[in-house]
Amino acid sequence: MALRGVRVHITGIVQGVGFRPFVYGLADRLELKGWVCNTSAGVDIEVDGTQKELETFIDSLQVETPPLSRIDTFLVDWVPANGFSTFEIVHSESKSGDFIPISPDVSICQDCMSELLDPNDRRYRYPFINCTNCGPRFTIIKDIPYDRPKTTMGAFEMCPACQAEYDDPLDRRFHAQPVACPDCGPHVWLESLKDKTQGVLHQDSAIQLARESLAAGRILAIKGLGGFHLACDATNQQAVDELRQRKLRVDKPFALMMPNLEVALEHCFVTPAEQEQLLSRQRPIVLLKKRPGSPIAGMVAPNQSTLGVMLPYTPLHYLLLEPETGSPDSLVMTSGNLSEEPIATGNEEARQRLADLADEFLLHNRDIHIRCDDSVLRVLDFESRDNPPDKSSLTSFQYPLRRARGYAPNPVQLQWDMPPLLAAGPELKNTFCLTRGQYAFISHHIGDLENYETLQAFEEGISHYERLFRIQPQAIAYDLHPDYLATRYALERAQNKSLPSIGVQHHHAHLASCLAENQHPGDRQVIGLILDGTGYGEDGAVWGGEILLGDYRQYERLYHLAYVPLPGGDLSIREPWRTALAHLHRAGLGWEPDLFPVSYAEELKTPEWDALDILKQQIESGVNSPQTSSMGRLFDAVAALLGVRQAVNYQAQAAIELEFLVDQSEINVYPFEVHEQVLDPAPMLAAILNDLRAGAPVPVIAARFHNTIADLMQRICIQIRSETKIDEVALSGGVWQNMTLLNKTVSKLHEHGFIAYLHHQVPANDGGISLGQAAVALHKLKL
Ligand SMILES: [Zn+2]
Numbered sequence: 001m002a003l004r005g006v007r008v009h010i011t012g013i014v015q016g017v018g019f020r021p022f023v024y025g026l027a028d029r030l031e032l033k034g035w036v037c038n039t040s041a042g043v044d045i046e047v048d049g050t051q052k053e054l055e056t057f058i059d060s061l062q063v064e065t066p067p068l069s070r071i072d073t074f075l076v077d078w079v080p081a082n083g084f085s086t087f088e089i090v091h092s093e094s095k096s097g098d099f100i101p102i103s104p105d106v107s108i109c110q111d112c113m114s115e116l117l118d119p120n121d122r123r124y125r126y127p128f129i130n131c132t133n134c135g136p137r138f139t140i141i142k143d144i145p146y147d148r149p150k151t152t153m154g155a156f157e158m159c160p161a162c163q164a165e166y167d168d169p170l171d172r173r174f175h176a177q178p179v180a181c182p183d184c185g186p187h188v189w190l191e192s193l194k195d196k197t198q199g200v201l202h203q204d205s206a207i208q209l210a211r212e213s214l215a216a217g218r219i220l221a222i223k224g225l226g227g228f229h230l231a232c233d234a235t236n237q238q239a240v241d242e243l244r245q246r247k248l249r250v251d252k253p254f255a256l257m258m259p260n261l262e263v264a265l266e267h268c269f270v271t272p273a274e275q276e277q278l279l280s281r282q283r284p285i286v287l288l289k290k291r292p293g294s295p296i297a298g299m300v301a302p303n304q305s306t307l308g309v310m311l312p313y314t315p316l317h318y319l320l321l322e323p324e325t326g327s328p329d330s331l332v333m334t335s336g337n338l339s340e341e342p343i344a345t346g347n348e349e350a351r352q353r354l355a356d357l358a359d360e361f362l363l364h365n366r367d368i369h370i371r372c373d374d375s376v377l378r379v380l381d382f383e384s385r386d387n388p389p390d391k392s393s394l395t396s397f398q399y400p401l402r403r404a405r406g407y408a409p410n411p412v413q414l415q416w417d418m419p420p421l422l423a424a425g426p427e428l429k430n431t432f433c434l435t436r437g438q439y440a441f442i443s444h445h446i447g448d449l450e451n452y453e454t455l456q457a458f459e460e461g462i463s464h465y466e467r468l469f470r471i472q473p474q475a476i477a478y479d480l481h482p483d484y485l486a487t488r489y490a491l492e493r494a495q496n497k498s499l500p501s502i503g504v505q506h507h508h509a510h511l512a513s514c515l516a517e518n519q520h521p522g523d524r525q526v527i528g529l530i531l532d533g534t535g536y537g538e539d540g541a542v543w544g545g546e547i548l549l550g551d552y553r554q555y556e557r558l559y560h561l562a563y564v565p566l567p568g569g570d571l572s573i574r575e576p577w578r579t580a581l582a583h584l585h586r587a588g589l590g591w592e593p594d595l596f597p598v599s600y601a602e603e604l605k606t607p608e609w610d611a612l613d614i615l616k617q618q619i620e621s622g623v624n625s626p627q628t629s630s631m632g633r634l635f636d637a638v639a640a641l642l643g644v645r646q647a648v649n650y651q652a653q654a655a656i657e658l659e660f661l662v663d664q665s666e667i668n669v670y671p672f673e674v675h676e677q678v679l680d681p682a683p684m685l686a687a688i689l690n691d692l693r694a695g696a697p698v699p700v701i702a703a704r705f706h707n708t709i710a711d712l713m714q715r716i717c718i719q720i721r722s723e724t725k726i727d728e729v730a731l732s733g734g735v736w737q738n739m740t741l742l743n744k745t746v747s748k749l750h751e752h753g754f755i756a757y758l759h760h761q762v763p764a765n766d767g768g769i770s771l772g773q774a775a776v777a778l779h780k781l782k783l
């Protein structure tokens with residue numbers, strides 16, 4: 001039979017994930033001759049064979065791919081047969097300026113798991129077992145090309161047995177850069193800073209003592225994949241309280257790690273889609289509905305209906321939580337830091353920074369090169385059917401709240417060829433974004449840029465991504481807020497390097513982010529329902545309840561929530577009673593003593609300081625009272641009026657606790673006035689006070705409030721469509737993390753024939769802003 005040849009060019013995540021051995025194995029199986037080679041942009045393959053053999057080869061190449069790989073482009077060229085006599089993996093040098101996407105860190109695979117528990121395997125119970133299909137990647141890479149010396153595994157010389165596996169194209173560990181075994185790789189140990197007499201314990205005995213300490217109610221600092229966790233027994237109320245006190249963290253929920261799905265099912269209701277996420281190789285924290293009667297301590301997530309649960313993702317986690325070893329069945333696994341600082345990553349750093357937080361330290365000597373927090377997501381109750389089938393590993397059920405380990409630095413694929421751009425992102429929940437080609441590399445979650453350590457992590461992160469992906473930005477995008485540290489960084493850098501820079505309005509960036517990740521071409525305008533907490537407006541006011549009409553290039557502000565003053569500025573974000581009274585004042589509703597915010601303010605009163613009086617002065621004079629159209633603040637105000645919360649301990653706490661109370665069977669709505677461009681909540685607030693005074697249950701009022709906002713969004717969209725014929729709606733902004741509101745709004749929009757675009761690759765909150773900034777910059781700067 002006549003032989004022909006075929007050349008295949010593949011781009012995507014195809015290096016460092018066992019792609020060449022996969023091709024080698026496939027060629028071996030089909031008895032084809034030729035070669036495979038890593039190139040600057042991906043993998044090239046050439047083989048000889050019959051037409052039929054080559055077609056089988058091409059099909060299999062696309063469907064049998066290694067689990068961590070991701071094919072972005074797949075090009076086939078038919079060529080004359082070359083007369084190869086062998087199949088070889090050809091070595092290639094990478095050129096400067098070349099780049100390739102890097103795999104995120106992924107959880108231990110099934111094959112490694114079996115070996116971990118096999119007494120006859122040489123890696124039996126070895127906490128760092130990994131292969132080309134699993135283990136650390138992003139967090140250990142110092143530079144590219146991705147080779148062992150350029151990772152933090154460079155410090156460990158492979159033993160002959162590991163080296164043989166590493167060199168064998170048919171072995172699961174062929175060119176697995178972090179390959180290691182008990183003879184040559186990293187190890188764990190347990191040390192106590194307080195009790196020096198205890199000494200240092202290694203390997204199995206360290207893990208056993210760690211389990212016993214946790215079971216005895218002690219708090220452990222545990223070194224993980226992207227940083228340290230602080231851990232304690234989640235069913236031990238006293239230990240959880242103690243951890244809160246030491247961490248200076250009030251109320252904000254702690255994440256949990258449970259040994260397996262069965263245990264998660266004992267504590268939570270878990271839908272099939274949620275199970276899939278829990279078991280996915282990204283192993284995010286999934287917010288699950290808590291079962292009544294679960295023995296998880298109430299202080300793990302006070303006043304919340306959900307628990308944030310993840311399953312073990314490293315071999316060390318599996319060993320630690322192994323059933324029937326005396327380990328607690330659920331652990332709090334919260335980030336190893338004090339309050340809002342970045343999580344600790346280095347051993348010495350942890351010994352210093354976590355000295356007062358942890359009783360003992362479970363450490364290891366594989367360095368973490370870059371910090372990466374656990375990712376957090378929710379699973380949508382409905383399939384967001386308007387989102388296009390996605391090209392990444394994300395599904396349309398996924399609703400990310402924090403995008404980090406397991407996802408970063410996977411790029412979001414765009415439909416344009418991007419010049420190299422840097423988008424600096426926002427102040428809170430910061431991520432930055434660097435673009436190159438069709439890729440938008442959105443960073444892992446950096447955090448709130450409010451302290452020196454986080455700012456440092458931001459700047460180091462940018463340098464690291466620029467080095468890894470060989471990106472030299474030609475322009476910089478930033479948020480309009482002049483005081484944001486990210487904005488200052490962007491402006492300073494643009495000036496020093498004489499680069500063009502562009503300010504992007506916060507809510508326009510939200511809209512663009514939602515469109516970009518949904519691959520919207522931007523050739524037509526869409527309606528943007530941007531409901532958010534805080535963003536700097538073009539008029540200097542604090543925006544956040546914005547109905548926009550726009551595309552990537554521009555936007556028009558069609559409607560916004562009525563302005564109210566924020567008496568006390570940022571203080572009113574922490575003290576919702578202030579916003580509630582400002583809203584009542586604007587609505588012409590009296591500050592009667594029977595109202596929760598009023599009685600709360602009365603209690604604050606001292607002979608020298610009358611809270612109500614001062615508030616009134618602030619509102620009337622405008623001193624330290626910026627105007628806001630924030631939807632987040634309206635949720636705060638209603639929560640305060642209903643007596644849910646007058647002061648908060650973490651972002652959005654009042655709104656989250658209000659949502660928790662909603663009576664899901666209630667269907668009534670309150671009136672909400674729309675005049676000109678202003679959405680006026682005054683009639684709704686009056687109706688809420690009437691309901692309160694008539695003794696309506698709080699869950700019913702909370703439900704009516706949520707129904708009202710969803711109904712308002714639907715009415716506005718219908719109004720806009722009647723004038724413009726536009727029926728595409730993008731939902732973005734932090735308020736959309738409220739699942740009750742999201743579900744109600746999307747089902748109303750679908751009922752009325754709208755196409756709703758939701759986030760499913762980046763968060764709807766400010767964590768997604770940098771992507772939008774980059775998309776706007778591309779279209780406005782015409783680079
Ligand atoms: Zn593996």
Ligand SMILES: [Zn+2]
Nearest residue numbers: 159162181184
């Ligand atoms: Zn070894």
